Amino acid sequence: MLSSGSIKPAQKERKPKKEREASDESPRKGKRQKGSTGFLAPLQLSDALMKFIGTGETELPRSDVVKRIWDYIKENNLQDPADKRNIICDEKLKELFEVDYFTGFTVSKLLTAHFIKMK
Template structure:
């Protein structure tokens, strides 16, 4: 018999390479049965729980990446602005003393012209190109980050891909099933969320449930895997406490239409 750890590892690998708008729990179970050559009918609940945990972890991971990216952008912007100020101060104040043919000494300001200042610094600074590269791009200078005519043409072709509408249409047709498909919610669950929404995807329901748990500090301090129900949660699940991994199982009865 295949171990749970092997099932989880293969399940994660399969989901990372799947279209979640068309993949269902049944699809995952059949794939695991095919890969391991065993009947996993008695593992339906386990597989569904692991799928929900995977979706939750992916959502949290993407949220963290997005937040880190925003912070990096803000930091980089501040550093760039400070660097520009420092460079302007140094360049504007520098003066060079030259000696003329008549023996007279004069001062020459080494201020940069507005045009040069606008060229920027770092990766956006204009660089001189080799004769071969000048012939290829049709310019004598170019920033490292600037696209070549060939790259711009390729990007334009990609944006004008005639097959793109067909791909979008195909994704939309397949979006009515799978983990991201909206499912009808029970009246009790609609009341619990209090948003008036009567249909949500399984992934969204699990995500919102965990948000509620964390916002109301319902995790046992001594064991955060254990959830201690408040009055509202107890009314929904009819339990005093439960293990975090079983939240998907408790929610199953609140989906009017579940994956087969």
């Protein structure tokens, strides 16, 4: 049977927060370093995508390509005024994606065919 007094578990001695942060040298903490892995890795572009972008670049990170596509969409007012999630393709986008329209969420999916896997 337990006694009526409560027993507290031994408390772990803790350093003040500033000391813990200063001594924690984990590579996951703090600012991330830009590298050539994951989303920041430059990918080989298809000829059609290079033509669309028009800068002569043969490799770009996926995030840069998506940003440039969205910049193009906004500059050319290609969003459907009734529902801005829908994109109405002009001739240049039709040539690239081979569709008349698409939803904005599918930009990355449509671009997948234009990234050449490097070995």
